[in-house]
Amino acid sequence: GEDVEQSLFLSVREGDSSVINCTYTDSSSTYLYWYKQEPGAGLQLLTYIFSNMDMKQDQRLTVLLNKKDKHLSLRIADTQTGDSAIYFCAERPPGTYKYIFGTGTRLKVLA
Amino acid sequence: GAVVSQHPSWVICKSGTSVKIECRSLDFQATTMFWYRQFPKQSLMLMATSNEGSKATYEQGVEKDKFLINHASLTLSTLTVTSAHPEDSSFYICSATDTRSSYEQYFGPGTRLTVT
Numbered sequence: 120g121e122d123v124e125q126s127l128f129l130s131v132r133e134g135d136s137s138v139i140n141c142t143y144t145d146s147s148s149t150y151l152y153w154y155k156q157e158p159g160a161g162l163q164l165l166t167y168i169f170s171n172m173d174m175k176q177d178q179r180l181t182v183l184l185n186k187k188d189k190h191l192s193l194r195i196a197d198t199q200t201g202d203s204a205i206y207f208c209a210e211r212p213p214g215t216y217k218y219i220f221g222t223g224t225r226l227k228v229l230a
Numbered sequence: 231g232a233v234v235s236q237h238p239s240w241v242i243c244k245s246g247t248s249v250k251i252e253c254r255s256l257d258f259q260a261t262t263m264f265w266y267r268q269f270p271k272q273s274l275m276l277m278a279t280s281n282e283g284s285k286a287t288y289e290q291g292v293e294k295d296k297f298l299i300n301h302a303s304l305t306l307s308t309l310t311v312t313s314a315h316p317e318d319s320s321f322y323i324c325s326a327t328d329t330r331s332s333y334e335q336y337f338g339p340g341t342r343l344t345v346t
Contacts, residue, residue: 161323161339216262216333220274
């Protein structure tokens, strides 16, 4: 079956790097996404990676994909207080429009 | 581009009444819209998928008669929570996509429903 798991909570100090991890089960997933959700708001797409890629970098964000271990990570460099939010990873199996969301990781940035 | 709006952003209603939530794609045509439900501190759970002009497909465990979905145009889908109960209180998020050109879903800002 399809399942996406994340650690529930992460706390970092302002200026440090944050690494949010995600594991998935569907080995045939095509796209893997990272979304940010601030309190009371919808989901904001941060970045995504195609399953034939190992890494993608976009400004302060770096996505690493380990297909063998089915492990996805999001690294936020120079974490700021405005990065405090819940981060969801999601996978989209091939041939479907449905997204499967992880449990979400609550990131708290300490000043 | 690819902006999705929801209305209202929050609503309080009494038990037993019905409430309608709108999801609109503002700058693109949405052949398919998705409705999600999110409980506090939990992930998004897909409730149903609606295709323009046809009946919605509901996920297992979602009551069709309670959560009525209409997708009558390429820019509007509505979710009506009928005979609302306090346990229906939740954050409802829609997303939209144009399946003719993309697999990407664009999310609305969500609607917080509180049933008293």
